[in-house]
Amino acid sequence: MPHKVKGVVSRAKGAPVELTDIVVPDPGPGEVVVGVQACGVCHTDLHYREGAVNDEFPFLLGHEAAGTVESVGEGVVDLAPGDFVVLAWRAPCGTCRSCRRGRPWYCFGSLNAAQVMTLEDGTPLSPALGIGAFAEKTVVAAGQAVPVDPAAAPEPAGLIGCGIMAGFGAAVNTGNVQRGDTVAVFGCGGVGDAAIAGAALAGAGKVIAVDLDPRKLEWAGDFGATDVVNASEQDPVEAVKELTGGLGVDVAIEAVGHPKVLEQAFYSRDLAGTLVQVGVPDPTMRIDLPMLEFFGRGGALKPSWYGDCLPTRDFPILIDLYRSGRLDLDRFVSETISLEEVEEAFGKMQKGEVLRSVVVI
Numbered sequence: 001m002p003h004k005v006k007g008v009v010s011r012a013k014g015a016p017v018e019l020t021d022i023v024v025p026d027p028g029p030g031e032v033v034v035g036v037q038a039c040g041v042c043h044t045d046l047h048y049r050e051g052a053v054n055d056e057f058p059f060l061l062g063h064e065a066a067g068t069v070e071s072v073g074e075g076v077v078d079l080a081p082g083d084f085v086v087l088a089w090r091a092p093c094g095t096c097r098s099c100r101r102g103r104p105w106y107c108f109g110s111l112n113a114a115q116v117m118t119l120e121d122g123t124p125l126s127p128a129l130g131i132g133a134f135a136e137k138t139v140v141a142a143g144q145a146v147p148v149d150p151a152a153a154p155e156p157a158g159l160i161g162c163g164i165m166a167g168f169g170a171a172v173n174t175g176n177v178q179r180g181d182t183v184a185v186f187g188c189g190g191v192g193d194a195a196i197a198g199a200a201l202a203g204a205g206k207v208i209a210v211d212l213d214p215r216k217l218e219w220a221g222d223f224g225a226t227d228v229v230n231a232s233e234q235d236p237v238e239a240v241k242e243l244t245g246g247l248g249v250d251v252a253i254e255a256v257g258h259p260k261v262l263e264q265a266f267y268s269r270d271l272a273g274t275l276v277q278v279g280v281p282d283p284t285m286r287i288d289l290p291m292l293e294f295f296g297r298g299g300a301l302k303p304s305w306y307g308d309c310l311p312t313r314d315f316p317i318l319i320d321l322y323r324s325g326r327l328d329l330d331r332f333v334s335e336t337i338s339l340e341e342v343e344e345a346f347g348k349m350q351k352g353e354v355l356r357s358v359v360v361i
């Protein structure tokens, strides 16, 4: 029987989100219904509300979640009610051209539930990143529900479902940070700080945090930044060069989603350095670079979707790092809130007051 539950819906571009009744169907074949326990507020949710992702309103927001499996659809054999899971927005299909070539972390046909969640009047909802977890329950493809050690609390665990994985993977997978590398991370929100933590764990010699907000720079130190640059007070390219003997960094990570910042990260690299873009641009943004600089500096420019992660491989690894005290996921949880407070949490995010507000259900 379909369930009527509360969910946070974005009905129109720029309008405040609403907590309203939604209908979650029973799981279809290959699907599961998950009782959401915690879900972080990511900047991408705000991008959806601002119409910067697409126009498929109304959206059911929320996509950084942990919870327990409540019911499983036909053919689901590897999950059972009661399993503790983190939801993933990549569930490799196994059949696309990337999966077939043995690169499931790039899957081009990632699975989502075919069942549609709706408003009470039957209006279909677009779940953010195919998840929609600012809700008491959500329906997802079984492959999106990744079992992890239930000893981890849902608030920190859920965060690995998006921002932490995206940032950590941007450094470790996409940027391939190696022992002794120099790294600069532009933008020290939840995503950027996870990139800092990933770079530090990979053994980077120097991890330079760049932000406009002194509070964010102070927090970046807790995740392993060795140096900080306040880009509102100094030219960040010059500052990064100064901190690296005039050379620039081996890996520069853009975790803001702004063309100016991408350009700064581009010029902050040493020769043959790698630029990783993890910040999400809006459709109006453009970059204009001298082709000679692109060619003459060598190296690589690499967008990173979800930190090039394979959730079934990487989520348990991050939870193990957390449980053994090597990755402080609790430090990302700035506050816990209720479903009613998501709109307020967007304001706090924009003012730089939090790394992550986490909805607890």
Ligand SMILES: NC(=O)c1ccc[n+]([C@@H]2O[C@H](COP(=O)([O-])OP(=O)(O)OC[C@H]3O[C@@H](n4cnc5c(N)ncnc54)[C@H](O)[C@@H]3O)[C@@H](O)[C@H]2O)c1
Binding pocket: 042, 043, 044, 047, 162, 163, 166, 186, 187, 188, 189, 190, 191, 192, 210, 211, 212, 213, 216, 231, 255, 256, 257, 258, 261, 277, 278, 279, 280, 281, 304, 305, 306, 307, 349, 350, 352, 354, 355
């Ligand atoms: N690629 C992916 O898979 C993926 C996944 C999750 C989030 N994201 C994106 O990553 C970006 C960051 O997300 P978040 O949740 O950490 O956001 P956030 O709002 O918490 O953090 C952004 C940070 O950037 C800083 N900033 C803003 N302008 C700056 C500038 N000019 N120079 C330096 N720093 C600046 C802010 O002070 C803030 O600390 C967003 O664009 C989000 O959509 C991408």
Ligand SMILES: [Zn+2]
Binding pocket: 092, 093, 094, 095, 096, 097, 098, 099, 100, 104, 107, 108, 109, 110
């Ligand atoms: Zn695939």
Ligand SMILES: [Zn+2]
Binding pocket: 042, 043, 044, 045, 063, 064, 162, 163
């Ligand atoms: Zn996200």
